[in-house]
Amino acid sequence: MVKALLFDLDGTLADTDPLHLLAWREVLRPYGLSVDPVFYRERISGRLNPEIVRDLLGLEGEEANRLIEAKEARFRELAQELEPTPGLRNLLQKAEAQGLLWGVVTNAPRENAHHVLQALSLKPPLLVLAEEVGRGKPDPLPYRVALARLGVAPEEALAFEDSPSGVRSAVGAGIPTYALLTGHGAESLLEAGAKGVLRDFREALDLL
Known part of the structure; x- marks a missing residue:
């Protein structure tokens, strides 16, 4: 579940x-x-x-x-005017309606992370910055920290990534991971361990 x-x-x-x-x-x-x-x-x-x-x-x-x-x-x-990936807001609404937790795990510097989240009008309950935990993706530590802070087991989470490095990080923490085709080809993402690839979050709604 x-x-x-x-x-x-x-x-x-x-x-x-x-x-x-x-x-x-x-x-x-x-x-x-x-x-x-x-x-x-x-x-x-x-x-x-x-x-x-x-x-x-x-x-x-x-x-x-x-x-x-x-x-x-x-x-x-x-990055003054950013739009969320299509389907993201609907996915978050569905997740929140089901009482799911959610968070962001990123290699981005703190200032950039806050800038992007503010531009998207998003306020994640959890934000894990690689620079704060000591190791960045592809190391699984950032995702392990996220799981610990949320109090969930790896199999109780889903991760969404867009790079082979990010996929390896989440998969290395034991999390079922789906990859968006925003920057990398399907082959490299699946080779990194992604369970599947998505064009955008509209294709993720059926995962919940």
């Missing part, structure tokens, strides 16, 4: 990936890197910022922090 729904943020609650791609493209251009959709999907999507800049540029410390802060500030400038 499902007792809780857990959602990733970027690319799941809203299709923010095009905005992240644009922001990364702008801040990485001076370093001679060209960010196209394939590069973004393979080298950036679903990863923590410090890992991204260390992998792409070999940067750590203050220089890495400055680059990350510039990228995230640019993202927030771009």
